[in-house]
Amino acid sequence: MLQFPKSGKIRLGLGMALVFTLLAIIGPWLAPFDPNKSLTTTNGVPQPPSGAHLLGTTQVQQDVLSQLLVGGRSTILVALIAGVVATVLAVGFGITAGYYGGWLDDLLSMLANIFLVMPALPLLIVIFGFLNKTANPPDVLIGLVISITGWAFGARVLRAQTLSMRSRDYVTSARIIGERGWRIMMFEILPNLVPIVATSFLFTVIYGVGAYTALSFLGVISVSHWSWGTMLYWAQSAQAAQQVHIQWWWFLPPGLAVGLFGTALALLNFGIDEFINPRLRAAGLTRRRARQAGLPRRAQLGLTPVVGQHVVGQHVVGKQLNRESA
Amino acid sequence: MRLIARRIALYALTALVAITVNFFIPRLMPGNPVEVAIGHMQSRVTPGTIKALDLQYGINTKLGLIGQYLHYLDQLIHGNLGISFSSYPATVVSVIRSALPWTIGLVGMATIISFALGTLLGIAAAWRRGSWLDNLLPAMTFFQAAPYFFVAILMVALFATKLGWFPQNSGYDTTTLNPGLNWAFISNVLDHAVLPALTIVVGSIAGWIIGMRNMMLTTMDEDYVLIAQAKGLATRRVISYAARNAILPSVSGFSLAIGFVVSGSLLTEIVFSYPGIGYILLQAIGSEDYPLLQGIFLIITFAVLAANLIADFAYSFLDPRTRQEA
Amino acid sequence: MTRGGEPLLEVSGLCVDYGFDDDAVHAVIGADMTLHRGEVFGLAGESGSGKSTLAYAISRLLRAPGVITGGEVIFRHEGNTVNLLNAGPTQLRELRWNQLAVVLQSAMHALNPVLTIGTQLTDVLQAHRPELDRQARRTRASELLEMVGIAPDRLASFPHELSGGMRQRVMIAMALALRPQLLIMDEPTTALDVVTQREILNELMDLRTEFGFAVLFITHDLSLLIEIADTIAVMYAGRIVESAPAGELYLAPRHPYAYGLLHSFPGLHGAQQRMTGIAGSPPDLRQLPTGCVFHPRCGYVMDRCLRDEPPLARPAAEPPGADGRLVACWLHEAGASAPAELAALAPALESTS
Helix, strand or coil: CCCCCCCHHHHHHHHHHHHHHHHHHHHHHHCCCCCCCCCCCCCCCCCCCCCCCCCCECCCCCEHHHHHHHHHHHHHHHHHHHHHHHHHHHHHHHHHHHHHCHHHHHHHHHHHHHHHHCCHHHHHHHHHHCCCCCCCCCHHHHHHHHHHCCCHHHHHHHHHHHHHHHCCHHHHHHHHHCCCHHHHHHHHHHHHHHHHHHHHHHHHHHHHHHHHHHHHHHCCCCCCCCCHHHHHHHHHHCCCCCCCCCCHHHHHHHHHHHHHHHHHHHHHHHHHHHHHCHHHCCCHHHHHHHHHCCCCCCCCCCCCCECCCCCCCCCCCCCCCCCCCC | CHHHHHHHHHHHHHHHHHHHHHHHHHHHCCCCHHHHHHHHHHHHCCHHHHHHHHHHHCCCCCCCHHHHHHHHHHHHHCCCCCECCCCCCCEHHHHHHHHHHHHHHHHHHHHHHHHHHHHHHHHHHHHCCCCCHHHHHHHHHHHHHCCHHHHHHHHHHHHHHHCCCCCCCCCCCCCCCCCCCCHHHHHHHHHHHHHHHHHHHHHHHHHHHHHHHHHHHHHCCCHHHHHHHHCCCCHHHHHHHHHHHHHHHHHHHHHHHHHHHHHHHHHHHHHHCCCCHHHHHHHHHHCCCHHHHHHHHHHHHHHHHHHHHHHHHHHHHHCHHHCCCC | CCCCCCCCEEEEEEEEEECCHHHCEEEEEEEEEEECCCCEEEEECCCCCCHHHHHHHHCCCCCCCEEEEEEEEEEEECCEEEECCCCCHHHHHHHECCCEEEECCCHHHHCCCCCCHHHHHHHHHHHHCCCCCHHHHHHHHHHHHHHCCCCHHHHHCCHHHCCHHHHHHHHHHHHCCCCCCEEEEECCCCCCCHHHHHHHHHHHHHHHHHHCCEEEEEECCHHHHHHHCCEEEEEECCEEEEEEEHHHHHHCCCCHHHHHHHCCCCCCCCCCCCCCCCCCCCCCCCCCCCCCCCHHHCCCCCHHHHHCCCCCECCCCCCCCCCCCEECCHHHCCCCCCCHHHCCCCCCCCCCC
16 A cells, blocks of 8 residues: 655655755755854945855845754754644544544534634734743743644544544444544544645645744844745845846745755645545556547547547447547 | 625634734733843833733733733733833834734735736646647746745846846935835836845746646646537637636635735845834844734734635635535 | 327437446446336336436436447437437427427435526426417416416425425426426435325326326336336346336246346235245445356356347247337247246237227
8 A cells, every 4th residue: 555656746855855854954064154143234225146255145145055054953953843843733632523523523513613714814913012022942842832723624624524534433342442532533434534634744744834933024023043035035125036047046935945955845745635535646657558549539528539439340440530629 | 695794703713813923922921021121121111011011911910811901902902012111102003003004015016917917827828738848847846846036036136136137235226216106216226126026036937837737737627628629719818718627726825825925025124124014023023022023923814814814805806616505 | 099100219229328437337338228108118127227327318307427438329209200319409308308308216306405496497498499478488387387286376385395296296297287298207206205196197097098198107116017017127237137018027027137126025916925035145346246247146047148248139939929029038049948937928918908
């Protein structure tokens, strides 16, 4: 069942994700300069990429590449923490609600619905906004707070799945034997939900990156705390995109980094989606072979293809008669 | 109708939670908001104002927690969201009121376009599976993963600064025009709205496309679609029969999406200095204008809840199974 | 029922695969069938025998990854002759529902949940009878409902508001909206309780008498077919192994599989019989036995059966004049001798018009 994925999408996603993980771990050590340090005090204009500064400099002559590498760790770390915590919460609340039903389900569902409906970013802004501007919360804490707003969706999906599994035979028999509730949930139900949990995790990490980057961009999170979002905050404050000579090296790297990281995770999600729902599988690999066998390029509903006409009584073999008209 | 009643109850509860969060957060955070306020307003502050602020934030008052909460609710019911620190002596309500129409106009227009276009493209991608549309999807994923404000920055850099097709900033040209119901003003407003709206559409459309496509693929497997083909109905009719079922999850998922779209729109406005809620939000964060920050949180939450309610009405209209039994 | 004239539907050598190249599963192999105007033709077999595949392939409604890999399907109507396998989309669209309609097993899934019954009845009228205006269509839809015993005010109802039996009746009414020549029914009553089943079948037969359409009835319930069908074809592992008039099949089966099937259910009358099932289990279509596909389970297997596949042909020992009987079994080849139970004399039956 766990064969190496053939789909190009998944391979690409996996590769990209690994690169980013590597970056998160060793990034800050690779950085050539201290991201905070202004290297010269003279020029007030950001410098384009050069030999000394591979990604150029900011307005106060800080090295962009270093900021990218240092900020990368913070961004990815916060996203991962948010993802892990939120997924744990989602699994806990979702499966419990689905398994026990009754008032517990009603309560937890209501809680999840409230968090789902309430817009997350404004809430996070209010929470972080009231912290003293100079307070510099650690990445772990930021990740935890973000996870509060990110668990509800996964919980709802897992609850729905648990509900449908609750009446399956192996769960019923486990209950009859007398296995305890939490054991059933952990060892009978959860293993079957692993693909969904994985999807939920990836989705929440993407959400975490987005939320953290947005909060940094707004300046709600201390702007001396380096992340990709903070880089964009400074770039926007200096109106880097509105200058006559667009200072693309300042905003393009962090933005692309966030986008590509999210894309990598989304591609992985597609892969898991296709694994769960075979109907969605890209027919790419088989499409060429199908065409060689004489099948029409697109499967049309209500027009079963006819390939190779063996006319009864004669030998007319292999003639492709189904010409697509109109 | 029962569905709608349940949803209204949920929204009422969520609104209450938002209000309560608003009440508690300043009291939970370190620091004294009133001192911050005084710091900003300095000489313009009167003892009466200080007393009101003390009461609002629960500092040095004789009222217990419950009393403060009831006082807070009372203020809200009377439409009093406090006085803005940074725009003193303007009230929070007046500040928001001047910015809200811009945001509603922009977000409303962009969301409708994104939903409609995304749904149509999703239907096309599913019906013509295997066509070039399938190749669009990875590119769309990138724009979905990249933060709205980054896309906004790219838009500004490319279309405004480099190509000069559209303005870089603002809601309208403040130097030459005054607001009025004349074509010059309106066309100028539209001109300034193109890039921000385009940003929001690009950032949100991928979700609608992929969601609709996946649901259409599942629906096309249903027997009633096969029967529609077997009936010899026109292709357009068969597609509409399938689409009318496939769109249901998109409509119910709209409630989830609208929170994200609104958040993303706020960030977009910042990049364009568009005079909407996003713009004053940035201002509020920068100047530690707590009443304004809290007011924005409440207004945005209420707006999102209202949009959800509209989506719920639409859903119960589209799906006859949710209506009361005959 | 008159058998004269040209047949309505002639299937020759139809082959249907799922998938292609090496992965192809042969679901139907060399099927031959003939259906006459007004005839009730039953197609019986176990799950996986290919009966549904055959029926859907005939009307080109088979879903991907189904592929038709050979054969002819000749459909004659109003003087026109059409090979359904060659027909283009426009031709098929004209034919569909006008001449050839389909009734599926689960009406709950075959009716669109977001449309009213009225809409689902009038859309075919809109597509195929453009001369009718809206009022005329509504009237016609009401007539259709009354025909199957449903009150016309149900036109405004949605499928989930009707009971299972009512939904199935709506499907039948829908299928007959344009007075087609041929009705293909895939297990139409299997999902219903026996009482409703009986009612609906009776209504169906009455309608058939009134309007004279032919029915291709697919089911695993052989006993049902014996009651309502004129001709029965038995399928096994994608092949038609026996085809005969219903009464003859019931009283005098020729193929060992058909024999086994008929002796798997007790009759209500008559002496007690020893029940014999059929040994073994249905074959995996991807790994079929050589020669005759039934030989591993056959009680009369001969050497030849392991090597060569028997063609569907007229049994050698059949008296001249008795037509319509086809068997695919080496026991009935010229020169071979079939055991007594497989060579019973079919009693002369009165032709029922």
